[in-house]
Amino acid sequence: xxxxxxxxxxxxxxxLARGLSESGFAVDATGDGKEGLWFARDEAYDAVVLDLMLPxxxxxxxxxxxxxxxxxxxxxxxxxxxxxxxxxxGLNAGADDYLVKPFAFEELLARVNALVRRKYEVHANHVxxxxxxxxxxARTASRxxxxxxxxxxxxxxxxxxxxxxxxxxSRTEITEHLYGFDGEPNSxxxxxxxxxxxxxxxxxxxxxxxxxxxxxxxxxxxxxxASESDTRTTAxxx
Amino acid sequence: xxxxxxxxxxxxIASVVVLTSAAGAGFxxxxxxxxxxxxxxxxxxRFELLASSIEYEMGExxxxxxxxxxxxxxxxxxxDEADEDEDEDEDEEDEDEDPxxxxxxxxxxxxxxxxxxxxxxxxxxxxxxxxxxxxxLPDGRRGRVYTQTFDPQVDFGDTVxxxxxxxxxxxxxxxxxxxxxxxxxTRELDxxxxxxxxxxxxxxxxxxxxxxxxxxxxxxxxxxxxxxLARRLARLDASSLDEPIEPGPLPAELRPIVEQYNALLSRxxxxxxxxxxxxxxxxxxxxxxxxxxxxxxxxAMAKPRTPEQAAEVFGExxxxxxxxxxxxxALLRLAALEAGTLEDPPGTVRLDEEVRRVWRLVINNxxxxxxxxxxxxxxxxxxxxxxxxLLELVLRNILHNAAAYVDEGGTVTIQTTMDDQRVRVxxxxxxxxxxxxxxARVFDRFWRxxxxxxxxxxxxxxxxxxxRSAVHAMGGTIRAESTAGGSxxxxxxxxxxxxx
Numbered sequence: 079x080x081x082x083x084x085x086x087x088x089x090x091x092x093x094l095a096r097g098l099s100e101s102g103f104a105v106d107a108t109g110d111g112k113e114g115l116w117f118a119r120d121e122a123y124d125a126v127v128l129d130l131m132l133p134x135x136x137x138x139x140x141x142x143x144x145x146x147x148x149x150x151x152x153x154x155x156x157x158x159x160x161x162x163x164x165x166x167x168g169l170n171a172g173a174d175d176y177l178v179k180p181f182a183f184e185e186l187l188a189r190v191n192a193l194v195r196r197k198y199e200v201h202a203n204h205v206x207x208x209x210x211x212x213x214x215x216a217r218t219a220s221r222x223x224x225x226x227x228x229x230x231x232x233x234x235x236x237x238x239x240x241x242x243x244x245x246x247x248s249r250t251e252i253t254e255h256l257y258g259f260d261g262e263p264n265s266x267x268x269x270x271x272x273x274x275x276x277x278x279x280x281x282x283x284x285x286x287x288x289x290x291x292x293x294x295x296x297x298x299x300x301x302x303x304a305s306e307s308d309t310r311t312t313a314x315x316x
Numbered sequence: 317x318x319x320x321x322x323x324x325x326x327x328x329i330a331s332v333v334v335l336t337s338a339a340g341a342g343f344x345x346x347x348x349x350x351x352x353x354x355x356x357x358x359x360x361x362r363f364e365l366l367a368s369s370i371e372y373e374m375g376e377x378x379x380x381x382x383x384x385x386x387x388x389x390x391x392x393x394x395x396d397e398a399d400e401d402e403d404e405d406e407d408e409e410d411e412d413e414d415p416x417x418x419x420x421x422x423x424x425x426x427x428x429x430x431x432x433x434x435x436x437x438x439x440x441x442x443x444x445x446x447x448x449x450x451x452x453l454p455d456g457r458r459g460r461v462y463t464q465t466f467d468p469q470v471d472f473g474d475t476v477x478x479x480x481x482x483x484x485x486x487x488x489x490x491x492x493x494x495x496x497x498x499x500x501x502t503r504e505l506d507x508x509x510x511x512x513x514x515x516x517x518x519x520x521x522x523x524x525x526x527x528x529x530x531x532x533x534x535x536x537x538x539x540x541x542x543x544x545l546a547r548r549l550a551r552l553d554a555s556s557l558d559e560p561i562e563p564g565p566l567p568a569e570l571r572p573i574v575e576q577y578n579a580l581l582s583r584x585x586x587x588x589x590x591x592x593x594x595x596x597x598x599x600x601x602x603x604x605x606x607x608x609x610x611x612x613x614x615x616a617m618a619k620p621r622t623p624e625q626a627a628e629v630f631g632e633x634x635x636x637x638x639x640x641x642x643x644x645x646a647l648l649r650l651a652a653l654e655a656g657t658l659e660d661p662p663g664t665v666r667l668d669e670e671v672r673r674v675w676r677l678v679i680n681n682x683x684x685x686x687x688x689x690x691x692x693x694x695x696x697x698x699x700x701x702x703x704x705x706l707l708e709l710v711l712r713n714i715l716h717n718a719a720a721y722v723d724e725g726g727t728v729t730i731q732t733t734m735d736d737q738r739v740r741v742x743x744x745x746x747x748x749x750x751x752x753x754x755x756a757r758v759f760d761r762f763w764r765x766x767x768x769x770x771x772x773x774x775x776x777x778x779x780x781x782x783x784r785s786a787v788h789a790m791g792g793t794i795r796a797e798s799t800a801g802g803s804x805x806x807x808x809x810x811x812x813x814x815x816x
Binding site: 182 | 599600601602603605606607608609610611614618619635636639
């Protein structure tokens, strides 16, 4: 999942970027308002963390511009102003959430995760495909016989597929959501990660395949016995 | 406490009482004069009637008023003696009796007639009077008397024979003049006047009472807007600073008060909003580094860290706390400056030396990593009496500002001049991004031309606000100017002799 942080106070920006990337997000960060707008406009971010007082262009203007241009990326406003009018103003300008400084990083993370889930219209904190359960909060994948150990990138790919079950996700899309500007992978890196992921999830053939390749289009997460037309995930067994 | 209402009511009622009394007295005196005149007219008319009935006939005085209605003279059957006997018994009844008249007719030869009402020996004054006059009558009553002397007609008879007889018999010239006094008691008049007096007093009191009530009611009613205004003002508190009182329905007298009040309210409201804005700014400025501190800690503690990572985190935390310290200190200094409680004893310095010293400090502190030229023209070489601490703060801030914002390869120009009254420091740097309109805003608290430098710990957005407060505390002025070419100038003018 990819997050954009627009915050002008450098120590905070640095810590946010570090914390979010350690939590499995691909993070782009900037301290300048105009640059922030430029990023947010061009990239498909899963969430934007936006400070209000910014050099170049203030946060509310950025938000209004994005909404006017029809951009729907979820925006979490981060500000030191805690008055009710300030919150109302921010939410009315098109923000999806509002967090007042100082805050616990845990809470910011939870809110960002919630925004991401909402973006993909998933309301539970886990997704089940066949026998595979993907816990979005704990960032784990498990089979009935136990947890599958995944790297951050592998889980990232699985999460992206799981959030859009039955939808074909292109390679470009995976690249866009998994890497910030700093970490553009080479062209077959995704294929390599997918191969690794399949190997772990299928346990070398002990489990049926759930990540399918649509040649020339991308990848799709499907229950093992699902037909082509049935693109819905099955309910979890509890 | 003096009450406007009571003062008004008091004055109006006092005026009503005085005016009513004056009007009553005036009316009474006019009515009295008129009644007395009518009384006198009657008296004189009666006199004329009686006088015309007196004539000399054959040398004898003939009173001849027997046929006239003369009841009030006591011309009746009853004797004097009988009257005297009953006098005491009738005293009380006298009060209700008809008014009496009195008459005395006298000639040089003696009294010719005395009306029975005068009793046995009562007389009336015999001096002639122009008009009727007051007198006390012999029986104790009060009345008015009219006395005149006149020559009665002479009856010469109806025939020539009688006339001749008459002339032959008597010497016409021997007919004496007659002095006649007529008086009438004024009981009726007095009663009428007494009734009038009572009427006027009772009426006057009643009128005063009614007027007082009307005035009190009117004043209370008229003052109702004042009470209403007082109640509205009592309901106001800090949250209603932006709700002015509508002067529309108020009377004209209260309008200027309310308008003044509204103007004051709006000024207070603005100051209040400014302070509230400042507090919000302070909160903002402190919350942001606090958020940095907390997030850095939260993230650092989420995982086990290597010593190198830990050292990096500590460095970051140190940077944030240094920023917060600078900010808090600047805020405290600003508050102390604005409250005038900053301790700074006066002293004497040479401005050129001081500028050179502070400039060296600023350069050595490594404010800017850029390469730039500096041109110093320092002419103020005489000592000036000032507050050295404040002066240093001002110089440090304006020189620091120039060094921090000058562009790569640009120039900082520092100039000091002096005359008899003032010293002047002008600092200009090239490469400024402050627009002409924003030049005056550089003194606003937390205003930044380039907020991206906020995080360095040195630019808390208070430096120039502090500078301005310090310059004002020293009795000087500071001005900022920005030209299109990107050169930014700060000019400080200070008095040569320290104020205060």
